[in-house]
Amino acid sequence: MLKAILAIGVAAISLSGVDGQGTPDRMTEKGESSIKDPNLECQPYLYEPVASALASFPGIWSGATIVDGDTNALAKWAAIQPNVPDIPPKGTLQGNFDGLNYGSDDPDCWWTNTKCVKPKASGIPEDIWIMPEPRTLGYGFDDGPNCSHNAFYDYLASQNQKATMFFIGSNVMDWPLETQRAVADGHEVCIHGWSHQYMTAFQNEDAFAELYYSAYFFDGPFPIIKRPKPYGIIGMQAIKLGAGVTPTCWRPPFGDVDDRIRAIANGLGLRTMLWQYDSQDWQVGVTPDITSESVDHEYQLMIDDAKKGMFNTAGTIMLFHELDDYTMSEAMKWYPKLKESFDHILPVGVGYNVTQPYVEDSITQPNFIQYTSGTGSTLLRNSSNTSPGSTVTTGSTTPGGITEVRLDDTVKKTGDAARLGLGWNGGASVVAALLLGLAFIFFGLSAH
Numbered sequence: 091m092l093k094a095i096l097a098i099g100v101a102a103i104s105l106s107g108v109d110g111q112g113t114p115d116r117m118t119e120k121g122e123s124s125i126k127d128p129n130l131e132c133q134p135y136l137y138e139p140v141a142s143a144l145a146s147f148p149g150i151w152s153g154a155t156i157v158d159g160d161t162n163a164l165a166k167w168a169a170i171q172p173n174v175p176d177i178p179p180k181g182t183l184q185g186n187f188d189g190l191n192y193g194s195d196d197p198d199c200w201w202t203n204t205k206c207v208k209p210k211a212s213g214i215p216e217d218i219w220i221m222p223e224p225r226t227l228g229y230g231f232d233d234g235p236n237c238s239h240n241a242f243y244d245y246l247a248s249q250n251q252k253a254t255m256f257f258i259g260s261n262v263m264d265w266p267l268e269t270q271r272a273v274a275d276g277h278e279v280c281i282h283g284w285s286h287q288y289m290t291a292f293q294n295e296d297a298f299a300e301l302y303y304s305a306y307f308f309d310g311p312f313p314i315i316k317r318p319k320p321y322g323i324i325g326m327q328a329i330k331l332g333a334g335v336t337p338t339c340w341r342p343p344f345g346d347v348d349d350r351i352r353a354i355a356n357g358l359g360l361r362t363m364l365w366q367y368d369s370q371d372w373q374v375g376v377t378p379d380i381t382s383e384s385v386d387h388e389y390q391l392m393i394d395d396a397k398k399g400m401f402n403t404a405g406t407i408m409l410f411h412e413l414d415d416y417t418m419s420e421a422m423k424w425y426p427k428l429k430e431s432f433d434h435i436l437p438v439g440v441g442y443n444v445t446q447p448y449v450e451d452s453i454t455q456p457n458f459i460q461y462t463s464g465t466g467s468t469l470l471r472n473s474s475n476t477s478p479g480s481t482v483t484t485g486s487t488t489p490g491g492i493t494e495v496r497l498d499d500t501v502k503k504t505g506d507a508a509r510l511g512l513g514w515n516g517g518a519s520v521v522a523a524l525l526l527g528l529a530f531i532f533f534g535l536s537a538h
């Protein structure tokens with residue numbers, strides 16, 4: 091009888107995410123997503139699958155390197171390495187490029203230098219930085235998951251608005267349930283590096299690790315995808331890190347990318363997504379001259395350009411952040427005006443008809459027509475499990491003389507090579523797992 095009551099209790103918590111006393115269950119995505127108090131949201135929690143796996147990852151918020159003995163990562167890197175152009179690392183990881191003797195002809199297509207988006211090395215697809223369809227805004231947010239994002243995600247859900255979320259690997263480790271919420275809410279999840287440093291400064295192998303381990307995490311237990319029934323406290327103890335989703339897109343921190351880094355990302359099946367307009371929202375409180383007024387000004391500038399018809403041939407992408415409460419509140423404040431100014435606001439991949447946003451075909455997302463007609467505005471599970479083969483382009487749009495970006499020959503076909511690191515090491519002892527769990531709590535607390 092007691093067992094039955096307990097089982098019912100656990101099931102109730104799992105279904106609602108909240109127990110009878112209104113205490114959220116901080117071990118499930120549902121429970122975590124139900125929290126309204128930002129202070130509670132940002133109290134670190136122990137999520138066992140992550141705590142147990144820490145030894146298989148680089149240190150959280152440290153520059154990534156291939157973990158000792160990670161044969162999967164080494165094999166993957168060995169396969170990619172021959173295709174990486176011989177370009178030396180630039181400057182420092184903090185973005186100091188002083189004294190760098192770099193050719194004015196921009197031989198490496200270094201975005202930081204010239205905003206170059208068309209690789210000069212062969213075999214690498216062009217970056218995505220605008221939207222192919224007119225009067226369309228590619229809507230994306232960097233630097234998440236932020237622990238206090240529930241109000242923002244609730245708002246997006248209330249507007250039935252999906253976006254592209256560029257998540258930092260270390261943030262994902264700190265806030266795994268917030269990561270799961272993005273997937274559960276139907277957002278398109280992409281990668282934004284492991285430690286959020288200037289990518290062109292990394293040595294080859296470390297740049298690979300920055301992307302590889304960020305993607306690797308997503309190979310984790312997303313209940314919405316793999317678990318037909320809600321799992322609770324008991325079920326969690328049985329979870330192995332198994333098949334999940336692996337992103338096929340990334341955005342370089344600070345936009346810092348050149349052909350060397352593009353080649354590494356491409357080898358991992360990651361399409362590079364940049365932007366055309368910069369809200370500068372992340373710089374408030376960081377850069378003395380940037381204030382909330384100047385951020386408003388940047389939003390307004392893009393809206394004015396929309397009014398002038400600048401996007402009547404091709405749409406655009408603006409850089410926004412899930413970095414803190416300010417950047418998220420700014421996004422909510424401006425959303426109604428953006429809605430007035432554009433015909434369509436959608437995840438970047440939707441604008442390019444990327445119907446299979448992850449390597450695995452367990453999830454599809456609507457194409458442009460489906461999304462904008464409202465017939466496919468929610469995340470779709472692919473129950474047939476057949477290869478969708480539906481990553482198509484609009485075909486007709488070649489905006490403003492810009493070479494049309496075709497994803498069908500790049501993302502989809504490189505995707506098979508991006509089945510990233512299955513080397514979940516279940517051999518760690520219980521004691522080690524507990525110690526790691528404690529370390530997780532402490533490091534999680536001191537991460538920011």
Ligand SMILES: [Zn+2]
Binds near residue numbers: 232233286343344
């Ligand atoms: Zn960033």
